[in-house]
Amino acid sequence: MRTQLIALTILTSLSTASAPIAAHANLPGETQAASMGLAELARNLNRLIYLTRLVEQHIERMDLPRIVTLRSLSQGVIDSMNTAGATNMLTLQKVQELVIGFRFSRDLFAMISTQKTAQAVAEMQSIGNQIARASGFDQSPHTRITASVLGKMHELTVQMSRLQIPEALSQRLRQAQPAIGRVLSIAQTGDHASTFAAATDLLPQLRALSADLNQIASGNAAFMTAIEIQGLIEFYSEFAQINESSQGALQ
Amino acid sequence: MKTLQRTLISLMLLGSAIAQATPPAAPAGPATPSMNNWLGLHRLEQTFSIIGQSLYSYKANYLRQVTDLIRSIPAPNTAAGSEGRAFVLVALDPFMADLSSAYTQRMLLPHYQSMRAFLADQRGRGTLSDFPKSRDRVREALVMIKAALESSRDFVNETQELVQLRALTGQAGRAIAAEGDASEINTLVAMSHDTAARALQDSLVARGRTRGLGLTITTLMEYLERP
Numbered sequence: 001m002r003t004q005l006i007a008l009t010i011l012t013s014l015s016t017a018s019a020p021i022a023a024h025a026n027l028p029g030e031t032q033a034a035s036m037g038l039a040e041l042a043r044n045l046n047r048l049i050y051l052t053r054l055v056e057q058h059i060e061r062m063d064l065p066r067i068v069t070l071r072s073l074s075q076g077v078i079d080s081m082n083t084a085g086a087t088n089m090l091t092l093q094k095v096q097e098l099v100i101g102f103r104f105s106r107d108l109f110a111m112i113s114t115q116k117t118a119q120a121v122a123e124m125q126s127i128g129n130q131i132a133r134a135s136g137f138d139q140s141p142h143t144r145i146t147a148s149v150l151g152k153m154h155e156l157t158v159q160m161s162r163l164q165i166p167e168a169l170s171q172r173l174r175q176a177q178p179a180i181g182r183v184l185s186i187a188q189t190g191d192h193a194s195t196f197a198a199a200t201d202l203l204p205q206l207r208a209l210s211a212d213l214n215q216i217a218s219g220n221a222a223f224m225t226a227i228e229i230q231g232l233i234e235f236y237s238e239f240a241q242i243n244e245s246s247q248g249a250l251q
Numbered sequence: 252m253k254t255l256q257r258t259l260i261s262l263m264l265l266g267s268a269i270a271q272a273t274p275p276a277a278p279a280g281p282a283t284p285s286m287n288n289w290l291g292l293h294r295l296e297q298t299f300s301i302i303g304q305s306l307y308s309y310k311a312n313y314l315r316q317v318t319d320l321i322r323s324i325p326a327p328n329t330a331a332g333s334e335g336r337a338f339v340l341v342a343l344d345p346f347m348a349d350l351s352s353a354y355t356q357r358m359l360l361p362h363y364q365s366m367r368a369f370l371a372d373q374r375g376r377g378t379l380s381d382f383p384k385s386r387d388r389v390r391e392a393l394v395m396i397k398a399a400l401e402s403s404r405d406f407v408n409e410t411q412e413l414v415q416l417r418a419l420t421g422q423a424g425r426a427i428a429a430e431g432d433a434s435e436i437n438t439l440v441a442m443s444h445d446t447a448a449r450a451l452q453d454s455l456v457a458r459g460r461t462r463g464l465g466l467t468i469t470t471l472m473e474y475l476e477r478p
Contacts, residue, residue, distance in 0.1 A: 058305055061351040062459045111460075115304040115311065116354075 073098040099137040102128035142190025150184045163222040169212040316398035337370040349463025392471045393424040399464040409451040
């Protein structure tokens with residue numbers, strides 16, 4: 001019964017944390033707006049491809065590969081929209097790759113701008129920024145699942161420590177909160193190596209809560225919160241591929 | 252109507268006869284003096300200004316400073332003017348050779364090369380070592396070295412050496428302009444042989460973005476070193 005509840009909690013967390021942006025296109029009354037956005041995206045991508053061809057003539061050999069890559073990434077999004085569909089995960093992934101391409105090309109744009117190409121280069125950057133904003137990938141080129149999960153977990157531990165629970169558990173929860181906060185601050189920059197390293201240290205400390213959380217009976221007001229915390233720990237362990245033998249420095 | 256037809260036919264025949272009588276184009280080689288080249292020399296500043304519009308800002312900045320230098324040289328229809336321009340164009344070789352954008356190579360460099368070849372032929376000076384060392388040539392070399400150092404400053408780690416070398420170049424330039432002695436040149440040349448200054452020049456040549464500027468500095472320093 002407890003295992004099934006945890007599984008259900010994982011599903012709930014997943015469905016709220018990673019609902020695809022494109023799913024909004026299916027909401028009643030929003031189809032037209034979404035399709036207009038897609039038409040604009042396609043127009044912007046074609047303009048971007050045109051601009052790369054224009055600028056390409058005026059850039060030096062050493063910078064050519066970067067511009068060709070940006071064009072190829074733009075074409076990749078168009079191709080994926082045509083073959084897999086605009087709301088397909090593959091297309092979203094291609095958009096993200098393009099946004100990352102732009103994110104790491106700021107110095108390049110500053111370098112390659114000449115009197116002749118300044119306008120075209122500025123327009124390329126502007127289109128890149130628009131796509132990043134519209135796709136929601138503008139904040140970070142990395143996913144932010146760790147931040148999302150730990151943010152929720154921090155909220156739940158605070159909430160639970162205020163409920164009627166055994167003093168030992170309450171104390172453990174309060175002790176865990178600063179550690180969660182520390183990893184959360186690292187995780188704000190996205191899911192990357194240092195985030196996973198910090199999370200690997202934290203996970204054993206969180207798993208150690210399980211024995212106390214299991215003691216919360218189903219009639220207790222804190223029961224569902226306990227289940228949710230356990231669900232998030234399980235989900236995150238699987239996402240980050242952190243197995244139970246991982247030893248954390250914080251433990 | 253018939254008169255018009257006859258006129259047109261005559262014109263066509265005349266055109267055809269002229270075309271047949273015209274000798275085939277000379278094979279590509281050293282440029283020959285032509286009205287275009289003469290006009291080009293008088294418009295060298297404008298040509299550089301047009302080239303500069305297609306260059307990255309730090310390279311455009313370098314060319315702008317070289318253009319200012321050309322403006323300070325006497326008119327191209329004088330011996331001093333054509334000699335000075337020939338020296339600057341020959342000294343620009345490494346910089347121009349390093350411009351690799353398709354547009355520059357296709358549209359701008361042929362014009363520069365044609366003028367450079369014409370002037371070099373006219374003065375009988377193919378390389379920097381063909382130019383006798385004079386106060387004017389030294390002044391031009393120093394301006395070009397200083398401009399190259401300034402334009403490279405964003406790309407070097409050896410900032411201190413660059414600042415020092417630039418300051419010495421400026422001092423030497425001022426001494427030459429004031430018709431003073433050439434001892435500043437010797438100090439500059441000696442400093443350019445320091446390990447740190449050598450490392451700076453090597454790193455400029457090794458970096459893709461500053462290769463042309465680095466080679467310009469090195470070749471002009473070698474020129475200054477001559478007795």
